[in-house]
Amino acid sequence: MSENARIRTRTLAKLAATIVVAGALLAGLLLPWVGGTGLVARNSASLLDALPVELTDATPAGNTRVLAADGSLMTMFYKHNRTPVAPDQISDVMKQALVDIEDSRFYDHNGLDVQGTLRALLTNVAAGSVREGGSTLTQQLVKQTLLQTATTPEEAAAADEESVARKLREARLALALEEKYSKDEILTRYLNIVYFGHGAYGIQAAAQTYFSVNAADLTLPQAAMLAGLVQSPANDDPIANPENAQVRRDQVLQRMLDLRHIDQAEFDEIAGQPVQVVPGQAPPNGCIDSSIGGFFCAYLEDYLTGELGLTQAQIDDGGLTIRTTLRPDMQAAGDQAVLNTLPMGDPLAGMYTAVEPGTGNVLAMSVNRRFGCAEADCESVVLNTVASQGAGSTYKTFVAAAALQRGFSQYYTQTTGDPYTSRVYRGPCQGRSTNGMYCVRNAGRYPATLDLERALYMSSNTYFLALEDALGSIEQPVRMAEAMGMNFDQPNQTPADQIIAENNGSFTFGPYATSPLDLASAYNTLAANGTQCDPSPVTEILDRTGQPLTDADGNPVVLTPEERCTPEAIPPGVATTLNQMLRKDVEPGHSGQTGSRAYVPGHQIAGKTGTSQSNFSVAFVGYTPQYTASVMVLNPKRNQNVGGFGGGKGATIWHDAMAPILQSQPNVPFPPADPRVQEGNTKIVPSCGGVNDCESRLQAAGFRTIVVEVDSDRKAGVVVGTSPAAGSRAVLEQEIAIQVSNGSAYVEPTPTPTPAPAPAPPPAPPGDNGGNPGGGRPGGGDGGGNDGGDD
Incomplete structure (x- = not known):
């Protein structure tokens, strides 16, 4: 005996033993609920109470669809490619082909079919292979539903184990399903959940995968081929194994002919011909397939x-x-x-x-x-x-927003050097010695004096570090x-x-x-x-x-x-x-x-x-x-x-x-x-002279003051300006820097030589005052050259 023959014999023996044992146990365990050759269910309430929620859903869930804002399909998400359809969206010939080959007494039993099980056993033993299923469509629906909805490996194993206990549970749940749902609904649910190979779960996905048509449009040869796939999708795959698919399709057609659901002419037209497939593309799945x-x-x-x-x-x-x-x-x-x-x-x-x-x-x-x-x-x-x-x-926008919220005007003006060294923040300063204070340069040439609006759209670095100085910390910009x-x-x-x-x-x-x-x-x-x-x-x-x-x-x-x-x-x-x-x-x-x-x-x-x-x-x-x-x-x-x-x-x-x-x-x-x-909570910065004058004027206007030394060509100690500058706007209680020259670039002016005395004028004629209308010294009244700014 060949190895294949031995495997086939062991499989059939196991099937026979399981059916016999299951039948014996069913007879004992279900006797209180069923009776007579038709296995008419009694006390159905106790059966329905035991239905898992997975079996009470009207239809299995399909693919998740992801739509763009205009309603167009972007992609789908799915583990099982499935598109559930209603009973009227499945061709009648498809329903008939499946019932004939899988459960010809489907419309006569109440979920369990001892007669059909024995007939399948005899058929399969005679053929030496599995030609007919031993379970009803309702029992298969129970198994497939529990298997496909399992959320743990343990649940999946329990739904698929070869044991009498599992078969008894399937039988009990099949009886309960028959009490709850019509035959057409059970058949539709089965067709929507069963696996047809090539990743296609359910009849609509299968019709699209193998023939590029909808389930409602399936023809007799197409329906017969798909009905034959249910028992062994891989072995009878019409794309990878067309010869096997043809043999299995013809077995379905023979069964339909035997049951007089097709005539001899229909059988003769199709049987023996190669299977014809028109493969369709699988639906997009996941973001990698997004359109x-x-x-x-x-x-x-x-x-x-x-x-x-x-x-x-x-x-x-x-x-x-x-x-x-x-x-x-x-x-x-x-x-x-x-x-x-x-x-x-x-x-x-x-x-x-x-x-x-x-x-x-x-x-x-x-x-x-x-x-x-x-x-x-x-x-x-x-x-x-x-x-x-x-x-x-x-990020300068966040600082500008914080300043405006604080009351700084969009016209808030500052004059900054380039580089500008912070008075508040510590950090690197590009090799300059600044006692550890942070400094920055501009990326290019910028005006020294800018208001907030111009500094923002021109993106002045020095201005915005000075603005952070004015805010006092970066907490407000971060918030x-x-x-x-x-x-x-x-x-x-x-x-x-x-x-x-x-x-x-x-x-x-x-x-x-x-x-x-x-x-x-x-x-x-x-x-x-x-x-x-x-x-x-x-x-x-x-x-x-x-x-x-x-x-x-x-x-x-x-x-x-x-x-x-x-x-x-x-x-x-x-x-x-x-x-x-x-x-x-x-x-x-x-x-x-x-x-x-x-x-x-x-x-x-x-x-x-x-x-x-x-x-x-x-x-x-x-x-x-x-x-x-x-x-x-x-x-x-x-x-x-x-x-x-x-x-x-x-x-x-x-x-x-x-x-x-x-x-x-x-x-x-x-x-x-x-x-x-x-406008902000601002006032105009007043002009001023010396340090004392500046402090007095600025504080009277509502500002705080600080004196800072800056590089300048003016004499040390001379006020060279303020920041913000006089005439610009500053926020009340803002600290105004009184900028005092450190004399770093000051050059002592060369003394002007004293001119030699002018010769005495000749005596004037009597009565002439010499043309001096002021009657004083030459040059009187010119102000003495005092620039008014160095005190």
């Missing part, structure tokens, strides 16, 4: 589990409908914009991240990478959300950043409390690792006039029945914008005033602006550039009342000089992404600035 926005999809998946608390099993097996915030038009424009500047897979990654003011809806996430694959131009990390490099001078939507909680980030404790004056220059999404979210608060909204990629999640998915307390898991947004997270007047100030960084006509490449003609656009230390990253954040988007360019693998500043690659990508969106719609203007914020 658009792969990185957005990955962010969504993380958000579902991390923020909303869904399990991966809910996502993969729940049959959910997830409506996202992604706008395909903005995503496509962002994708192209990044590639216009950086080729796909370039060592430098360009991240474009767009959000909506007033809702926090994430509209697009573009990177010059493909998501999730294994090639060199692929990336599995969502670079739009991770913090890797600093965002440079984009402002948090209020606007910045987070400092990723593993490689410095926590906000630590930044404050260190009181590092470099905060305004954005040295801290920054998430592109956080940066967009923070400026989004300005675009929404002070309303801060946590970013979200989803607007609605529906369960398998089409109802909003709820949490354990019965509340929808997706928060509304009203629940995610905080009105007046920062003062609205501060936001509207900053918006008008930052427009000058982008819109034409403002000398020294840094973000002009982002401008789209005909639209009001505000923005801010940023460049990190050593040019390891550049950033640009631009916004309108309708859209906010950040751009960061950096090498995510190592430190690399990006080249240029935020007004280069960053502003260019922003322009290319937003131009097609803005050009297709009318301009939406920003609200006007708040006059009270513009």
